[in-house]
Amino acid sequence: MHLPIPAALLAAVLCAPAGAQSFTYDDFSDWTGISPVGLTTQSGSVLRLQGDLPVPNGSDNRGAAWYEDPVDVVGGFDTTFTYSMHTPSTSGGSDGMAFVIQNDQVAGVPIINGAPDGTGNQALGRHASAAGFGLFTSSLPGESVDNSVAIHLDTYANGSWGDGDNNHVSIHTGGSGDNSQHEDHSLGRVTPGVNLNDGLAHSVRVLYVPGTLEVHIDGTLVLSVAYDFAAGGTHLDNGTPIGGLDLIGGTSAYVGFTSGAGAAREIRDVHSWQFASAGGPGTAYCFGDGTGTTCPCGNPAASAEGCANSSGAGAALAGSGSAGVAADDLALIASNALPGQPGLFFQGNNAINGGAGVVFGDGLRCSGGTVIRLQMVVPDASGGAQTTVAIAAAGGVSAGDTRTYQYWYRDPSGSPCGAGFNLTNGYSVDWTP
Numbered sequence: 001m002h003l004p005i006p007a008a009l010l011a012a013v014l015c016a017p018a019g020a021q022s023f024t025y026d027d028f029s030d031w032t033g034i035s036p037v038g039l040t041t042q043s044g045s046v047l048r049l050q051g052d053l054p055v056p057n058g059s060d061n062r063g064a065a066w067y068e069d070p071v072d073v074v075g076g077f078d079t080t081f082t083y084s085m086h087t088p089s090t091s092g093g094s095d096g097m098a099f100v101i102q103n104d105q106v107a108g109v110p111i112i113n114g115a116p117d118g119t120g121n122q123a124l125g126r127h128a129s130a131a132g133f134g135l136f137t138s139s140l141p142g143e144s145v146d147n148s149v150a151i152h153l154d155t156y157a158n159g160s161w162g163d164g165d166n167n168h169v170s171i172h173t174g175g176s177g178d179n180s181q182h183e184d185h186s187l188g189r190v191t192p193g194v195n196l197n198d199g200l201a202h203s204v205r206v207l208y209v210p211g212t213l214e215v216h217i218d219g220t221l222v223l224s225v226a227y228d229f230a231a232g233g234t235h236l237d238n239g240t241p242i243g244g245l246d247l248i249g250g251t252s253a254y255v256g257f258t259s260g261a262g263a264a265r266e267i268r269d270v271h272s273w274q275f276a277s278a279g280g281p282g283t284a285y286c287f288g289d290g291t292g293t294t295c296p297c298g299n300p301a302a303s304a305e306g307c308a309n310s311s312g313a314g315a316a317l318a319g320s321g322s323a324g325v326a327a328d329d330l331a332l333i334a335s336n337a338l339p340g341q342p343g344l345f346f347q348g349n350n351a352i353n354g355g356a357g358v359v360f361g362d363g364l365r366c367s368g369g370t371v372i373r374l375q376m377v378v379p380d381a382s383g384g385a386q387t388t389v390a391i392a393a394a395g396g397v398s399a400g401d402t403r404t405y406q407y408w409y410r411d412p413s414g415s416p417c418g419a420g421f422n423l424t425n426g427y428s429v430d431w432t433p
């Protein structure tokens with residue numbers, strides 16, 4: 001993935017203070033901002049959660065990597081990473097890896113391999129088959145990545161943990177207590193069409209809109225569960241309600257990856273990673289989900305996006321930074337547009353049709369009135385695009401103004417209506433001094 005952000009700006013994003021709303025790693029040749037735990041290393045341009053190393057206690061290998069600062073999750077987030085699990089020591093490898101949202105509050109004790117179980121951005125769970133976020137039958141309280149939600153890419157069938165096969169995606173939580181790799185902690189699971197550890201690079205997108213947590217693999221929605229970080233969800237197998245997380249300041253958590261392998265080792269690499277809190281300073285609106293104006297040629301599968309494009313997904317618009325005119329640090333972040341196809345961020349001064357939008361091309365036009373073109377940006381390989389201009393200055397904005405934003409993008413081949421262009425949802429900002 002490659003976001004066309006100048007290096008100086010990228011460095012500024014990566015060095016943003018606690019509470020940063022978004023970050024992007026095109027690759028991990030510079031892994032500034034990453035907190036590695038256990039076996040995790042930087043290897044060339046990848047973040048290697050674990051290698052195929054003959055470690056002293058070879059039956060229990062674990063690594064974790066966290067973005068070092070907490071990020072806002074309660075208002076929603078959209079994150080995409082690419083990974084590969086490859087070079088197994090024996091056929092199939094084992095146990096898999098996870099994307100985890102956590103505010104681990106209980107340290108365990110140093111255990112096998114000397115890998116610590118700290119808290120926060122030093123957290124690591126117990127035992128290989130727990131993939132670095134769960135625990136073992138002999139674990140003490142807190143030895144998991146407690147107070148967490150884990151999206152487990154599970155590549156080994158452990159009968160004792162309730163696994164039905166060796167290739168499933170399962171979303172685990174124990175609320176604010178210990179998490180567990182046991183399927184009795186699952187909010188939902190699926191066996192995707194993709195072989196998760198076939199050695200190839202796959203993209204995983206995790207989209208959270210309060211009330212719904214979605215997992216997309218290689219551009220396809222594979223799993224959607226009802227969940228809210230404040231209210232919690234329901235465990236799938238026993239129908240038991242489980243509470244939400246105890247977030248930092250009620251809003252934020254650490255995000256990152258864990259991995260585990262037993263005697264059947266394999267290498268787990270993260271190649272790129274993009275994260276954006278959906279909250280930001282503005283409000284997203286005008287979604288192609290059928291709640292407002294109906295999309296002309298089909299709604300997207302996911303919520304909180306624009307109308308479906310030729311990839312089958314809808315493009316989304318979010319923000320980061322502030323709504324302060326003086327700071328003028330608002331960035332608009334589009335995701336799921338078409339790689340390599342130019343698009344335009346623009347500003348309006350009203351939300352068309354009461355925010356429901358009107359049909360325009362393959363999508364909905366949500367931002368109108370006096371329109372100002374802000375910046376043309378070509379999306380990266382994952383369809384992500386981000387503004388680099390000073391928006392308040394470019395848009396002639398004063399404190400007290402409400403302005404609406406949208407991203408128009410080309411979709412020249414195979415677009416649902418054949419119009420050849422589409423748009424994200426709208427994003428409304430109340431500017432402040």
Ligand SMILES: [Ca+2]
Nearest residue numbers: 106142144146
């Ligand atoms: Ca813990």
Ligand SMILES: [Ca+2]
Nearest residue numbers: 154156157158
């Ligand atoms: Ca398993």
Ligand SMILES: [Ca+2]
Nearest residue numbers: 154163170183
């Ligand atoms: Ca499992």
